[in-house]
Amino acid sequence: MIADLFVEESPARRYLSLATAQALACNRCGDCCDSRRAVPPGAFTWGSTDPYLYRDLNHGETLVWPLGAGLRPIDPAAHVGPHVGPFYCAAFREEDGLGCCRLYDGQRPPTCAGFPVFYSDMAERTSEDEPFTAATGSLPRCTWFRVTVLPDGARLLDPVASALDSDGTYVLPELPPSMLDDLAAWVS
Ligand code: SF4
Numbered sequence: 001m002i003a004d005l006f007v008e009e010s011p012a013r014r015y016l017s018l019a020t021a022q023a024l025a026c027n028r029c030g031d032c033c034d035s036r037r038a039v040p041p042g043a044f045t046w047g048s049t050d051p052y053l054y055r056d057l058n059h060g061e062t063l064v065w066p067l068g069a070g071l072r073p074i075d076p077a078a079h080v081g082p083h084v085g086p087f088y089c090a091a092f093r094e095e096d097g098l099g100c101c102r103l104y105d106g107q108r109p110p111t112c113a114g115f116p117v118f119y120s121d122m123a124e125r126t127s128e129d130e131p132f133t134a135a136t137g138s139l140p141r142c143t144w145f146r147v148t149v150l151p152d153g154a155r156l157l158d159p160v161a162s163a164l165d166s167d168g169t170y171v172l173p174e175l176p177p178s179m180l181d182d183l184a185a186w187v188s
């Protein structure tokens with residue numbers, strides 16, 4: 001079986017054009033806003049947080065709180081410098097089981113507005129040589145979990161061309177099952 005040649009992830013990684021990736025809808029799990037909600041708890045997406053950033057967006061109070069042992073908030077006054085680790089955002093609320101952002105219609109930190117595939121420079125970040133992989137690898141409930149963005153026309157978006165090298169030999173890209181079916185039919 002050709003499928004046996006590929007290292008499988010579950011769910012399989014999806015290779016999408018930028019337009020397709022951006023057309024997906026956030027499921028409002030809220031895992032990217034509060035590491036305590038994430039599965040597993042403690043997973044986080046921001047590279048680092050600083051409790052003194054974005055206070056202007058939260059009436060002068062800390063907006064993005066670092067979490068320490070036991071996922072308990074760290075007192076900003078006792079914290080010096082950037083925090084690399086779990087966090088929660090004071091603007092996050094849950095309503096009827098869905099995540100809500102109190103700042104959504106106003107001004108949010110730039111990281112929030114761009115995450116995970118909506119950064120203003122997405123077109124520049126995405127190339128066939130260096131596909132853009134959404135920073136959702138620690139958030140399996142996220143809509144964009146295991147999504148990699150490719151530019152329009154990229155070979156990997158073509159199930160047949162992406163599996164053949166220039167000399168006609170097979171290469172082993174990571175392909176979703178739908179592409180594997182097409183490939184199996186083509187070589188049979
Ligand atoms: S500002 Fe809104 S989107 Fe950003 S982390 Fe807080 S709740 Fe989430």
Ligand code: SF4
Nearest residue numbers: 026029030032142143
């Ligand atoms: S983790 Fe993904 S799906 Fe969940 S709220 Fe954040 S962006 Fe939306």
